[in-house]
Amino acid sequence: MKLDHLVVAAESLDAARAHIEDRLGVSMQPGGAHAVFQTHNALLGLEDGLYLEAIAPNPAVPEPTRSRWYDLDRFEGPARLSNWACAVEDMDAALEDMPDGTGAPVMVNRGTLSWRMAVSEDGTTPFDNFWPALIEWPKGVHPASQLAPTGLTLRRFTLVHPEGDMLSETLFRMLRDDRVTVETGPKAIHADFETPHGDRSL
Numbered sequence: 001m002k003l004d005h006l007v008v009a010a011e012s013l014d015a016a017r018a019h020i021e022d023r024l025g026v027s028m029q030p031g032g033a034h035a036v037f038q039t040h041n042a043l044l045g046l047e048d049g050l051y052l053e054a055i056a057p058n059p060a061v062p063e064p065t066r067s068r069w070y071d072l073d074r075f076e077g078p079a080r081l082s083n084w085a086c087a088v089e090d091m092d093a094a095l096e097d098m099p100d101g102t103g104a105p106v107m108v109n110r111g112t113l114s115w116r117m118a119v120s121e122d123g124t125t126p127f128d129n130f131w132p133a134l135i136e137w138p139k140g141v142h143p144a145s146q147l148a149p150t151g152l153t154l155r156r157f158t159l160v161h162p163e164g165d166m167l168s169e170t171l172f173r174m175l176r177d178d179r180v181t182v183e184t185g186p187k188a189i190h191a192d193f194e195t196p197h198g199d200r201s202l
Contacts, residue, residue: 001086001094003177004135005051005144006157006191008202009070010079016054017042019079025197026150028054032110037119038064039072041110045147046154046193054079067123069133081189081202083125084157086132086175091116094134099126099170102134113143127167128187130159132175153194154179160188 010016017028024044031041031053038061044052057072067073070083088094091105095118102125103118118134125131157180161167164184171182191202 001088001132001134001174003050003132003157003175003180004085004087005053006081006154006202007053007055007070007083007085007133008079009072009075009082010054010056011075012059013040013042013054013056015079016056020044020052020054020202023202024052024152024193024195024200026152026195028052029147033058033061034108034110035061036064036066036106036108037068037072038062039068043143043147044152045144045150046152048153049142049144050154051144051147067119067121069117069119069123071122071124071129073123081191083129084132084189085135087135087137089136091118091134091136097174098134099131101126102131105136113141114138115141127161127163130161130167130187130189131171151196154191155194155199156181156190156192158183158188158190158192160185160190162187 028042028044033040040058041055103120116136160183168182
């Protein structure tokens with residue numbers, strides 16, 4: 001699997017978008033709505049084919065018939081970097097090697113874009129949501145290619161978890177990315193960026 005995108009969640013999309021724009025000094029692009037999970041998002045392109053996603057429950061539609069992804073049903077407090085996603089080429093094969101609770105494939109769409117996402121019944125991922133959500137894009141299709149250049153580069157993505165040793169051992173059997181680091185300590189997620197305005201972080 002490979003790093004795909006980082007997720008900033010909030011109780012409202014305006015709050016999630018403002019958090020990213022205030023911290024990084026760059027305007028986000030409109031995203032769309034996800035009918036399965038009744039959420040909506042905004043997007044920000046990064047260098048190296050990555051992107052940032054601001055996401056929140058969509059108040060303009062009915063409640064979903066299943067738990068929302070990214071554990072959004074239990075989200076409380078200010079907007080923050082809360083989740084991340086890794087892309088896989090074959091979702092079914094990849095799930096055979098994943099920790100229990102990674103989820104099962106769900107077909108998702110936003111506008112004309114469709115993809116598969118691994119989502120558990122309660123919307124969580126292992127290690128208190130520090131495990132990446134798995135995503136399988138159609139071949140030759142990725143939303144980052146549709147986003148305007150911003151000049152932002154992810155320099156480091158750090159996961160701090162009380163079971164950091166176990167998370168690190170499990171994760172790095174499957175992911176090879178020097179930007180991703182795991183530490184042991186009280187739970188926290190940090191992302192450091194190089195931006196046109198200097199070094200910034202979430």
